[in-house]
Amino acid sequence: MSELNPVRIAVIGAGAMGRNHIRFVTEEPEAELVAIADAFEGARATAEAAGVPFYTDPAQMMDEVKPEAVIIATPNDLHLGVAREAIKRNIVPLVEKPISNDLEDAQAFAAEGETAGVPVLVGQHRRHNPFVNKAKEIIESGELGKLTVSSFHYMIYKNDEYFDVEW
Template structure:
């Protein structure tokens, strides 16, 4: 533990994810939970259990307890209103992903945050997964040669009762908009910025208004390509949730969800199996497999440690609002491409 006083953090929005953040903050020696705000009076019990004051108004909480930092885990449409209240008070926010469900407002906010000079971290927690960071290092080192083709899979089966809630069957829901923000964020982080996307979607398996399955092709500026297979009606282990062991509500399975290929080698994630040839690549030679040693760590906890350093001014946020805007643009392009069949250029 450092000599510095723990960073004083309040959590805003004590729902499913907010309660996880509350637990992470109380478990982190460099952080101190000092208050909870939630518009729903029923969340008071969570604050009582944590032994911190409770507020139904986030702005009033910020004025009264003066946190150094806040974690915003409200519904997506409310993130930016609360984040603006924080930055005008010089309070550093960690805003849950996606930063907003409104791309234009997210762009506006990114500019405002930059002008205000207050760092803002967006909660794309998978970026803090040590296996992802190591994969990025390997790709950047040139060990895989020039990137050629990669495939990212989100093939999962959501239980049928999940769809008893009406909005989940309607246009605007579906796995692309509901789930893919993490995969698109890692696609950009690991492979680069997409310049063109094409796709197809289908609702044949469940018969709902929204898609249950989609396939998407992506082209990057350097000419490399990737595909994404997306489905919430597919009984398979090939999804980050099952493979990465980040969240106990998904049963772990020894498999990979992402396959990244280059002229000299290839790797899969999250198991981080790295394949390459000795010397020049050739389909007639045996491939060797290396699994670099990486200490596993829970990405949400690593994200919080990073956030503490951001608040202390020791590090710049690894996912800024401007960066998350790029992920949202790419995600919207995936949706448009799959829906219309058009080639969407970015």
């Protein structure tokens, strides 16, 4: 059995979600963290701790490091600009949700990715949450009868530090 080369991934945006992605990438044996980009110079310490190059310009990082994929965890209104830069370079972007604050622009971007032949992924991590999976299992079992209407609320506590990031 031959070993595959790990996927070379860079993270763009080293805030709360970005740091989670950095951790997940470094813990995944089939992935290699190759760089971190963030407009905030203070994120350099995160890159140094991870032992990877740091960039304040994501386009420069993509040109120099040439990752196979990027995870985009910037503020929402910056998602598509960075994702378009990745597509131009044939780099697969995983974009944190929401993909955009503008539906028409998101649809245009999806078409651009399809035309370029570059897969575009959107982070929907709760899709794999054990509680969500259990709810789906119960619904599909018929135990609740035939559902015609439902309303679900997801609430989670995020401490003040989660929101205390410099954009």
